Amino acid sequence: MKVGVRNIGHVAIVDLAGKITIGEGDVVLREKVNELFDAGQQHVLLNLEKVSYMDSAGIGELVACYKRAKEKGGSVKLLNPSGKVFDLLQLTKLEEVFETYKDEKEALVSF
């Protein structure tokens, strides 16, 4: 999985591309988000537009990111989950946990 970060105001947008799966994408996601939190970032927007799918480990890592942000008084929100990723968020009912946006500007002003 590929990952990039754009800092806009007090929000870090993490652009993810590929699949968030066990031993690969989940590790990349964990390391990048931990790096941001360790650097003092509190608000993270995960851009899932180019994520093709996740497995249970990837879904678990999303939840772990959410919990770590809460512990630090921050937040993790989701941008543009693709068809399969959106289906998985519905199936696992994590759409009830995560604030999810289709528009980046709208997402940014929500923090």
Place this chain on the structure above:
Amino acid sequence: MASPTTLKLVVSSDVRLVDLIHNAAEKVAQLAGFDADDALNIGLAVREGAINAIIHGNGSNKKLEVNVTLSANGDGFSAHITDEGEGFDPQGAPDPTQGKGLLKTSGRGLLLMRAFVDEVVYSRRGARGMEVTMTKKKTDNRDD
């Protein structure tokens, strides 16, 4: 009707091999006549079964093997996965879609498996190990 075919894989308990199992399951599902979206779902279900076998079954002990048999047949697709571990309770995790379960960072594998295939049956294999069989019928072969 797709002509029957079978693929057998024997892998060590290494999660780096899960992609290979997933891709193989997706290919066999396509050979069974499923479209790309259904084949991906089937691949994800088999992936979760393999992860359970490697991590919860064999405890990621690379000396222990996971056997995977993938079949395309007249009815659709089936997968049979066995491990050599101490055994585990696949139903043991709390419901990951309710209450505190929502914020668990693991325990969603069985949920995904059940969502993406028609039937998931776990059972113990004699003295050691677990086996799981997953089946997905072609829509035009379903009874309902």
